[in-house]
Amino acid sequence: MQGELRITHKNERSCYYFDNRYTRFMRHRSKSTASPRRVRPKGERTRNNILRAAADLASLEGLEGLTIGRLADELKMSKSGLFAHFGSKQDLQLATVGMASEIFKDSVIRPALARPRGMPRLLELLERWLRHVEDKVFAGGCFFTAASFEFDSRPGPVRTAIVEAMRQWLSTLTRAIEEAQKAGHINADLEPPRFALEIYSMAVGAHWAFGLLGQRNALKNARETILARLRSESRAQGNGTTHGDVKKA
């Protein structure tokens, strides 16, 4: 499919081909390939199910509107039943951020960390981020993008938890870029934290256009733009190798 990602390691310090093999590989990975988890006791499963619903609700209606009363309505549970799990609105918000973080790690980060260091891992992080918006892993789009803009001016423990999760995400991207530099896959002159923000910005902007304006092609376009940006930086890296053979995505 046009604009999707394929990557073929050509040689140790040379260029990458980008086409759609990479994505086809991803598509064949089903959720069942995730590492098996321990069986959780019923109380924990109930709590997790509640938090899963809370993360969806917060992605739709905002984290500040996530009260025990609102969630009880949504789940058709009693407020007292929910109070048994979470003593206050803030406890519920913090637990929801924790659950959203686990879901995000399962959907985006952990599968990417299973890929080889360098360009394959970096591309998988970005592809999975775009796909978790496209596939509505959270009902309202990216939980953390919404929560970031909602809480950026609201100091307190909830904001701190969101900041912590987002710092972890940016450092995961940054580390993947550093690894790609070490592997000789992209330009060693780039500043990794800055480049991480640059390519992530394209994804956030696409989320905005997709979620608000209904631009169906925004995520596909972001994918192509990110690829073109990575391609230009792998080309700059070439040092005398043939650059003409970096294909269009």
Added chain:
Amino acid sequence: MQGELRITHKNERSCYYFDNRYTRFMRHRSKSTASPRRVRPKGERTRNNILRAAADLASLEGLEGLTIGRLADELKMSKSGLFAHFGSKQDLQLATVGMASEIFKDSVIRPALARPRGMPRLLELLERWLRHVEDKVFAGGCFFTAASFEFDSRPGPVRTAIVEAMRQWLSTLTRAIEEAQKAGHINADLEPPRFALEIYSMAVGAHWAFGLLGQRNALKNARETILARLRSESRAQGNGTTHGDVKKA
């Protein structure tokens, strides 16, 4: 200052120099250069002052949390006094979106439309957008970015008003790109709506890193990245002109 924008039109269909003259020009424009406005009656001024405060409050705490009660607390006014201006929470939200839109037009769009068509106008739009976040024209950062992610999954008249404002913004950017293409300032092969979203995404991502993570240099970096992107597209335009003389910002 490093990373700021200067632009010198070199010749009709050739390259641009980018350095800091452009920004110095902007700095010399004070608010008093805005076109004079009619004197408004007192009731209208009161209503506008209320809405100005409402837009700030919404940028800090979210538009959904903007109730007549919350705003009355903030302004130390009676709820009945506010009800005289706005009959319902939704009326207040819609009027606040309208006010935010006027403030945004005054801070970003109108001054840019006073600049010559082509690269000068496009750069001024982007520079003013970054600056309205940096200078906290709205207390909590960009009103519309926050409102976009808050309302993208909340159908209704408020979402419709936000979408309308954001479509206008994207088409203003798109038109500026088309004009820059017609003037021969940037590559005629670019798709203007797509390129508009691409460069705006850098600004939104920088807002995210600045507002949430406190990255003081995020806006400066976005400015440099946008300039580099525009430079690369004005270079592609060259058709045989000397490209080596496009300076670093």
